[in-house]
Amino acid sequence: MTDPFDWRLRGSKSVYEGYVRVRRDTYELPGGVLSDWDVQTQSDTVAVVAFTATFDVVLFEQFRVGPARAIVEIPGGAVDEGETPVEAAVRELEEETGYRPGAVFHAGWEWSGANSTRRKHVVVAVDGERVGEPSWGDHEMGVVHLRAASDLLSHLLSGELSDAGGALRALHVFAEAAVTPGPLRTAQARVRDLLVPGPVVDAPGDAWSRRVADLWARADDDQPDELRRAMGELVRELGEGDPEALFERASVEDFLGEEAAAIPLYRAALDAGLDGTKRTQACIQLASSLRNVGDASGAMAVLRHVDAADPLAPAAHAFLALALHDDDKPTPALRTALGELAPHLPAYRRAVSAYAAELPARRRIRAIAVGLLVRDGWVLAEQYGDLDDGGFLRAPGGGIDIGERAVDAMHREIREELGATLTDATLLDVVENIYDRPGHSGHEVAFVFGIRSDELEALPRARRIDVLDGDTSVGWYRIADLRSADVPFHPVGMLDHAERLG
Structure with missing residues (x-):
């Protein structure tokens, strides 16, 4: 009996080089017949199902040349050479939308098509926060949208976007995965509620966190007493020694320019066991406050404890570069800044990384x-x-x-x-x-x-x-x-x- 899978590659040649590359492979089929097949040689991509800290979904509307109109898409893009899909997901989400996640989950991949070499990865990102404006590349532009998570499934099922199938599969994989306690575990429970509708119940602390976020959204440094009063009412619900309460009190003093008052509160929050994204935020904000009061060495000591794999590590490296500069270490400061910048360059990444590593100390x-x-x-x-x-x-x-x-x-x-x-x-x-x-x-x-x-x-x-x-x-x-x-x-x-x- 002829083996139906005994296809033998007899030749391959490039037939088109453009934004899409096509090669023509010649196979000998079972039975000896030769057959030509066009294959799209494409790099891997990643799509990001991104939830904010208040469990809204981050979407990116942009013009798509295939449909010839704007589509409200899941953020994502190409996985660059040398990147992992998770690294690419964090980078693409921030570049397209200005949001950075607190935690991420790689939900696997699927083939783009039967005649494509591309694997389409999907990453679920949770606890996202807006950290700046989008930084779009050449020929990229659009509008960032936030939608309630309750509307996500209907949007994915509408047929109005290109990564819906992968996103739905990713949500199911994420819902059944074993994840560690913290932001991923909290988001997982919410995703299960989306997939199997039932009574929507806030996870512990969710309602409090939303009220804190609302307070920060309307915070005004021209009304310091009002801000302190309002935050004081919120933190009393958790108790004065609670690490999140200490962190929010420190953030208020920092926001109002009272770094000397913020510093001991940040330290107390860290000592009390503040964890997750807020722990990294506290380290960065403490370091910034220390630098502002003239303690650049103290800032450097705090920032060196931020793990390089932390999603907020690039921000920590930026503040480290500033502290190194203030500590009269201009060469390490420039090396740190360029080392963080190089992976995001559209070209010359390897050259800039190498030159940064070889920078000589300034002669003086x-x-x-x-x-x-x-x-x-x-x-x-x-x-x-x-x-x-x-x-x-x-x-x-x-x-x-x-x-x-x-x-x-x-x-x-x-x-x-x-x-x-x-x-x-x-x-x-x-x-x-x-x-x-x-x-x-x-x-x-x-x-x-x-x-x-x-x-x-x-x-x-x-x-x-x-x-x-x-x-x-x-x-x-x-x-x-x-x-x-x-x-x-x-x-x-x-x-x-x-x-x-x-």
């Missing part, structure tokens, strides 16, 4: 204040890299700001980098530190202080402290061991001073 003379803390023959030092493989030690400290005395910079840097307070800082020396290491050279004028700190001196010998605004750590080193092993200790002369103090 830098004034710094560093401290030597010595105890019983041991010195506290910051370690860079593996000491057995080109690494080195550095006395803790950092740059001196314009208008700041070196001794004040010493106190500030220890506070910002290690979260500790100095009880004494005595100037020991002023040295020039000129260095040329692989990938990094510099010229520093270093004010060297002998320092004392009850908190740091109490640090056990085997313990280390992470530097809050960097990716290094500080610990104790035996001075005699450093001398015998000839470990590099910067700035120049630090080991000699440590021996005299020790």
Whole structure:
């Protein structure tokens, strides 16, 4: 019996190159007959069924050349080279509509057609918030719409859009999937209600969240007392120590320009266990407030805890770039900003990413204040890299700001980098530190202080402290061991001073 699936490819050639590419494949069919088939060679796409935090659906109306009229579509677009479907979904949703999701679920894919290489992915996005204006590409334009979720099924069944089948399949997959507690679990219950109609009951907290959103929609910084009063009434329903209540109170003070009042409230909300999208928002807003009050190092320390996979990570990286700039680190600031921008460029992504990674530090003379803390023959030092493989030690400290005395910079840097307070800082020396290491050279004028700190001196010998605004750590080193092993200790002369103090 002839195998009906024994099709053998005998040749393939390109027959059309345009917005759509077509190749002609020649197959030998079962029985030996040759047959030509035209195949559309298309890249993968993704469509996004996007729900806002108030469970409206985000749609995008645009002109479609096939129907030759405007269609109210599910947002989406092409999956670019090097992107995952989820990454493409988050990018396309924000580019087309200005909305960014709090959580996403990849609901799989289906073939675009029997003669197409395209896979059409669908992602369900929930807890979406408007983060800016759409950023349409060339020849792209339209109108963003919000529709009640209760109208979604009738719209998908109307036949008036091109991704309806995939969207319906995605909703069913999402409704039956095992998802983690949080925004996805809450949205899943609402989607099940859409697919199997029944009494609509708000999930816990939904009604409260909508009232908070309504308050923010009409918030006016010219009426601070009214805003504080209205938010106070809402947060009392949750209790003063509730993390969301603390977050909203902090946001009010931030909105009114009272960063000093907002900062401890943001910290309290995070310590109380704020989770989900609001936790990331709190980190970003706390970092922005810290930067606005002059604590760029503190802002950097907060932003480094935002996961790179978080949907709000690009915003965190933008604020990190600003904080790096304020902390007199222009090259890392530019590198961070370009690294975030590169994946969204219509062309030259790889080149911009490579150039950003290779940016050299700006050549300049830098004034710094560093401290030597010595105890019983041991010195506290910051370690860079593996000491057995080109690494080195550095006395803790950092740059001196314009208008700041070196001794004040010493106190500030220890506070910002290690979260500790100095009880004494005595100037020991002023040295020039000129260095040329692989990938990094510099010229520093270093004010060297002998320092004392009850908190740091109490640090056990085997313990280390992470530097809050960097990716290094500080610990104790035996001075005699450093001398015998000839470990590099910067700035120049630090080991000699440590021996005299020790």
